[in-house]
Amino acid sequence: MPKHALVSSLIGFALVGAVTAGGIAMASDSTELALTNGSARYIAPSGDSAGSATFTADVRDDSGVRSLKVLAWPGSSKLDPTAAELRHTNDATCRSTSDDxxxxxxxxxxTKKEASRLDRGTWYVSALATAKDGDTVFVPHAATLHVND
Known part of the structure; x- marks a missing residue:
């Protein structure tokens, strides 16, 4: 094989290898849909003020975040929500903190009336995150909160 053909072949191989390695690096840099830093808090009503139950989480995906569905349920109920059931629950309000x-x-x-009917004790929050590219991630116990008097 002539020397210049061998050099051309090696350069071509090096370029293909570099492009392939770059593609692998780009693929490994992409972020999969993830729900992190989930926390929940219950504040009982006081005086004339309503109380609240709040769930907050960070949702990340390289395509962006479409929605986060949330369901809080008492641990004593023995519920076991599924991703399919969460598709028909309440939406969280999501605000972008970065591109992904x-x-x-x-x-x-x-309200005080609602609070009087709540099961006391441990509650769980289930969450279903959906990315703009359609990927979903279901977290059955994304957070725990305690409902007390």
Missing amino acids: TSRCTYTLKV
């Missing part, structure tokens, strides 16, 4: 991350918050006002 949003801070999502869901707040439910709780």
Whole structure:
């Protein structure tokens, strides 16, 4: 094989290798849909003021965040919500914090009358995040909160 053909072949191989390696690096840099930093808080009504149950989480995906569905349920109920069931629940409000991350918050006002009917004790929050590219992630126990008097 002539020397110049061998050099051309090696340059071509190096370019293909560089492009392939770059493609792998780009693929590994992409972020999968993730829900992180989930926290929940219950504040009982006081005086004439309503209370609230609030869930906050960071949702990240390289395509962006479409929605976060939330369901709070008492641990004593033995519920076991599924991703399919969460598709028909309440939406959190999501605000973009970067190109691929949003801070999502869901707040439910709780009146004294409603609070008197709530199961006391541990509650769980289930969450279903959906990315703009259609990917979903379901977190059955995204956070825990405690409902007390």
